[in-house]
Amino acid sequence: MNKRQYAQANKDWLQTKVREDGVKALSKGIYYKVLAEGNGDGIHPSPRSIVTAHYTGRTIDGRQFDSSRGGAPLAIRLCDLIEGWIIAMQQMCIGDKWEVYIPAEMGYGKYSQPGIPAGSTLIFEIELMGIA
Template sequence: MNKREYAQANKAWIEAKAQEEGVKALSKGIYYKVLAEGRNDGRHPSPRSIVTAHYTGWTINGKKFDSSRGGVPLAIRLCDLIEGWIVAMQQMCVGDWWEVYIPAEMGYGKFSQPGIPAGSTLVFEIELLGIA
């Protein structure tokens, strides 16, 4: 499969995922499914917030490329993450655990990362543990 075919397959995958029961839309072509609900206290991170989260990331073929599970949670300023995370996490409350589907344009786009080919739709399980 060449790069163009790979990118098309990733677009088709997220379009199909968007039609599944329980999958909800966010802005910029990002979708998510709630795995567990948190506090629902109306408190959400802003781009300048420091968020603490556990996560696991996969490509659409199920290949895991990164995870904090079994280790120390990620603690980072939200604005320093990929745009897909910034959009999704601003809608989350502490304790929310979502599976998030991020189109390539809101992830790494045309650039490859270790374990992530260019044009990849990214799948993340994100559990928001804290907001500072």
């Protein structure tokens, strides 16, 4: 499969995924499914917040490319992450656990990363553990 076919396969996968029950839309083509609800206190991180989260990242073929599970959670300023994370996490409360579907344009786009081919739709299971 060439790069163009791969990118199209990722777009097609996302368009199929968004029709599943429980999948909700965010802005810029990002979608998510709630796996667990947190405290629902209405407090959300801002782009300048330092967020603490456990996560696992996969491509549409199920290949895991990164995870904090089994180690320390990620602690980082939200604005330092990919745009898909910034948009999704601003809607989360502490304790929320979501599966987030990020189109390539809101992830790494046409650039490859270790274990992530260019044009990849990214699937992240994110559990927000803290906001500072």
